[in-house]
Amino acid sequence: MGVEPDARAPRAGGEGAPQVGGERAPQVGGERTSRAGGGRRGRLRGLRRAVLAALVTGAVVLPLSAAAQPRTPAPAPAVLGPLTAATLDEAYAANRAAAAEASRMAAAHGDRQRAVADRSLAEPSRHLLAFDGRGTGLATEVFGDLVHAERVAVLVPGSDTGLDTYDRFRTAARALYRELASMSGGAPVAVVAWLGYETPGTVSTTVATTGRAEQAAPRLREFVDELRGILGRSARIALVCHSYGSVVCGRAASGTAADDIALVGSPGTGADSAAGLHTRARVWAGRSSGDWVEHVPHVGVDLFGTTVGLGADPVSPAFGARVFAAGDGGHSDYFDPGSLSLTNLARIVLGETEEVVTHG
Template sequence: MRRYRRTLVAIALMATLVSGTAGWAAGSGQRPVDGPPPGTAAWRHDGAFGRALPDPETAAPAQVAAFFATLSATQRQELTERHPSVVGNLDGVPVEIRYRANRLALAKDPRYSRLAAPGRQIVAFDPRGRGTVAEVYGDLLTSRHIAVVVPGSDIDAGTYDRSGDAYGTPAGMATSLRTATGGRTAVVAWAGYTTPVGVGLDAATGELAEVGAERLARFTEGLAAVGAGTPKLFCHSYGSVVCGLAASEAAASDIVVLGSPGMRADTVDALRTDARVWAAKDPSDWISKVPNVEFLGLGHGTDPAAADFGARRVPARTAHGHTGYFAPGTDSLRAFASIATGGEVR
């Protein structure tokens, strides 16, 4: 009965938060970017090679990789130049070809010209909506270890590498993690889904996370299809909801959540994954004030950092706030680097 009363109180608090009386209605409703990439119609009607091209909506990444393996260098270049938006976002396409395709696509979009700068390795770019993007730091094919950073709210193609919040963006988290591993880990800053804006209803529900989970799982399948290693996922805030929903399908050896509002699961076993699951939450993180309930679609369930969830605990005593987990010198970053390189955390 006492637990039941606590749940009712938490539900009431969640309703109050979402209604706006406590500030949770500061966000705006977002429509998730979904479906095949821009240019798919032209791709499907391209018969230049005398055979159908892999359908971006239905072909598995392994099928895409097998198709590209049959093409000559000239044919690959022709497809890249004719259909850069499809080739640049198609999981299973060799990464160097995706980089080249996305440079071509970005050159046509002045809003994101900085992403086309020499040396940047953009492995996905979709300008629809607020824009989604993924960037690689290091070499995916030669690095022994791979990590993928999955961000939370307020991240898109225009903000994912903003300079004002160095360790609160996927780009900042990725570069900090790569540095902490001594460059031994290739890291992907994956802003590949439509994130909530602010802390409104989108952040309290799972609709955006469900679409993001499908895209994340497919992205990890694409890594395997091109011969890259099995990644470790580092999932921040609402990104941990995405990772929780993707856990059973994603190809990952470790799933690390930090500042998580919940993973839409009551326990690690409920995630139905063979990956090692880790959780970090620092004492000053405001996410602790969010009720850990899931009721009528609101809330994201049990706190992954709680003992009864069953995740391995990542120390975060010296991290500060909601975006301080990747700050240099913190115990959390040291632990993340150990996990990223296949080690243990003590």
């Protein structure tokens, strides 16, 4: 019912470093700041304006070309009953079988990349609570002993995460699991990699709005409720939400059965404050000094009935979250082994709130 830690720890930085999603700094194309703007402050203002322009363009102007592209065929998801401790093994086996069939269909279609990704998910060592190979693909994978875990982290990814890029997300989940296992003092822990929604593209018509998050939020709340049915009453659940995944967690916060919500590299939640999330969970926020998300404008612009922008900055004092230190890495470096951000996230999941570093 569990997954043993992988003995091969990913390298910190460079190829193989944990990445939750494929998000990179938006290319805003040659935008230059007037020298009259005054040094670094002027350059930052120029960058914010450029990023806002890119977000508005992505939300309103970019064509929906992906909809016209042929999609790799895949079987419908396995039909399963409610998840319980007694049905976990059945769910794992059924979803591995679905991934194997999806791999065969992708290979027959000529999509070698997807065939390889699906075949990897079908390996006997994988523990899939859910799998859907259609479209960009969905998967929910368990690391650790879910039945007996006392502390569970649900990792929610950001943009550009699908089955074709799933290994990056999985590497981050494994890194968090290893960190929890090493710090838990032998207490059973688990991490669930929840790719349970269709993530937006980093530069797309959807990444600057809460639309995808609104669609995903009920699914995430339902999944956390299912976890509660599997876990013991004393177990605690933390949502660890990276980038656009923090928008999903923000929209799911009201009514969620999670105990903690950690927003990592967040562009916003769609709310003006932590109180505006209407959750009983403790709300945390952290952003590294090298994360380009710092320069995303925290605005809301009404365009053709759609609000473009994701609201207040979660690490600002006015937002009211518990801010934790996240080091000096980039947007995809929060789960690097040995990083301050990974250590702090593990402390949050383990409930070691007094040990969380809040500055430095």
